[in-house]
Amino acid sequence: MTDQAVVTLPKGLYPEIEPYDTGYMPTEGKHQIYYEQSGNPQGIPVVVVHGGPGGGTSPNLRCYFNPKAYRIILFDQRGCGKSRPHASQDLSLEDNTTWHLVADMESLRERLGVNKWVVFGGSWGSTLSLAYALTHTQRVSALILRGIFLVRQSELDWFYQGGAANIYPDLWERFVAPIPQAERGNLLAAYIKRLNGEDAAERVRCALAWSGWEGDTLSIEGPPEAPTKFTDPDFAVAFARIESWYFQNRGFFESDNWILENVHKLKNIPAWIVQGRYDVVTPMTSAWDLHRAWPEAKFHLVKKAGHSSSDPGVLDGLVAAADEAITVVS
Incomplete structure (x- = not known):
């Protein structure tokens, strides 16, 4: 795609759905990770990586994906959402780093019998998605990212x-x-x-x-x-x-630009970046720097949008990317 905004027809979210499977995944320490699955059990696996850190998942995150085509996997990162213990009660923050979360994602993939999955994340979720992809590149079939945050x-x-x-x-x-x-x-x-x-x-x-x-x-x-x-x-x-x-x-990165220094390793993975120009929380500078370091990823600049995944244009861009990914990874 070009550096200019990509025009897509408004799509909106898919209808609300309920999980067909929920559970808790134990870790080697005290944390238990909540996860759920919805959509088509035989569909393309997609894992949704929520923001924050500490934000937790929400039911609407299931609705960015065609439920007939995707096996939609959500999980709450350590200390938040339905995962246990909750950080509002447990004040130690023990064993809670980026690399613990990356390991949790890989353990969850193995637990659910997934070979490769689409990784979908926004804001901090884009950070963790990129960290996971750089650590377990062979397990990622595509990346869909929004509101790029590099923790610089x-x-x-x-x-x-x-x-x-x-x-x-x-x-x-x-x-x-x-x-x-x-x-x-x-x-x-x-x-x-x-x-x-x-x-x-x-x-x-x-x-x-x-x-x-x-x-x-x-x-x-x-x-x-x-x-x-x-x-x-x-x-x-x-x-x-x-x-x-x-x-x-x-x-917990080795350097201020760790992601940018390593993102070339992802050049063969299909990827979409959706960024609102008027994003105040994660300003467009970081998305642009990532785009320049990773020109193989499709870049969708939404001219009149902020940080929220539900802002008009951002929502449509994410749904369109998920729809396009169906044909790319099938």
């Missing part, structure tokens, strides 16, 4: 140290409100101290501010009017604690 310092500074505040100054005030002025020079460190402190009320207050900042900036349409999961204290605590833990450790 520049990305973290943009969203958590004032860059995005220039676009959402009103929402930024709410984000920084729990942190004393003297500590705002390093907001990530200030939040980590409070999210892992012994004051439970302060932990919840800071978690809600952290998750609210992300939730309110997801869509180009602005903050949602109806309450969302980002206002739920249990979700917010798990989400904020896991996310800040990963960001503190820079995704």
